[in-house]
Amino acid sequence: MLVADLLTSAQVVTPERVLAPGWLLVDGDRIAEVGEGAPPRSPDLDLDAATVVPGFVDLHVHGGGGASFDTGTADSALTVADAHLAHGTTSMAASLVTDTHDRMIDAVRELAELVRDGRLAGVHLEGPWLSPRRSGAHQPGSLSVPDPASVESLLAAGDGAVRMVTLAPELPGGIDAVRQLTNAGVVAAIGHTDATYDVTREALDAGARLGTHLFNAMRPLHHRDPGPVGALLESSADVELIADGVHLHPAVLRTVFAAKPGHCILVTDAMAAAGAPDGDYQLGPMAIEVRDGVARLADGTGNGAIAGSTLTMDAAVRYAVRTAGLPLLDVVHAASTAPARAWGLCDVGAIEPGRRADLVVLDADLDVVRVMRAGTCVSR
Structure with missing residues (x-):
């Protein structure tokens, strides 16, 4: 109706x-x-x-409602999209974690059909070209360096559906991959990286224009070694922020919003347990434990690395406004307008x-x- x-x-x-x-x-x-x-x-x-x-625009989401994009099936993808739609996300990416090249190719091909019919805004590849030192919840054995042929094959599998790729620019071929992605009209995002400040600046100069979940899974900011965080904060690039009270302290949210007005993007980085109960899940090939709403790698101790979130965008907006104390206008811009602009989605986001x-x-x-x-x- x-x-x-x-x-x-x-x-x-x-x-x-x-x-x-x-x-x-x-x-x-x-x-x-x-x-x-x-x-x-x-x-x-x-x-x-x-x-x-x-309507909210989420550029980084792996799953929800008990399902995951990584399976590559249309039914699972629609379950994820519907779960987040109920929480206000009307445009969303299908983010894929690192897996074997063949499985990632298959998933991209399947998801591309949902991009073409308008159910998804695009595909986001988070891997496989990530730093082994900052891999987080990505399978170390499937990480690789971004040679031109492997980059081209994943982009070709999507036939225009791949809109963003997160990579570590310090890897061999990383800066060339940034140029290759940029020339193909794909957003090159810096993330899961141990890059120095200088290498990050080089990647930004080569065309990278977004930082994936700032602070998380990247070399930390130090007053004598600013690393990727320092380079991204002083640049004109957009930065993703996960406002769930687990990934970032509210003071960090306030600091970044003040430092980069108009360039903050709220993302959920949600995995299958978003909008679903605690339990045991998969994130790509990795086993995940969700306890008290926090997703971690299953290492048997409950203290594994954070593995995405169980966040929905409405909860991120509430946290940013009510806990971090940010203005509603700025938060809505970060949840809708800025991500739409970052991906060139002129039809939505405002x-x-x-x-x-x-x-x-x-x-x-x-x-x-x-x-x-x-x-x-x-x-x-």
């Missing part, structure tokens, strides 16, 4: 400011008009004290005329009460 034409709400969050009160006119699957104050006529749907934000009517309605506690995708209610 299509949503009502004219919606009013206590707050409507646009890219520039929060309209209070605000209204918007939906024409089919598009936003036709947006305004502040009294609407031009009686609304078809008065959302009262709610806040309307653009409440403004001409964009697709992807909308999330939040209550006073920032909990999701309604989700609309392309003008249609998909959750309430």
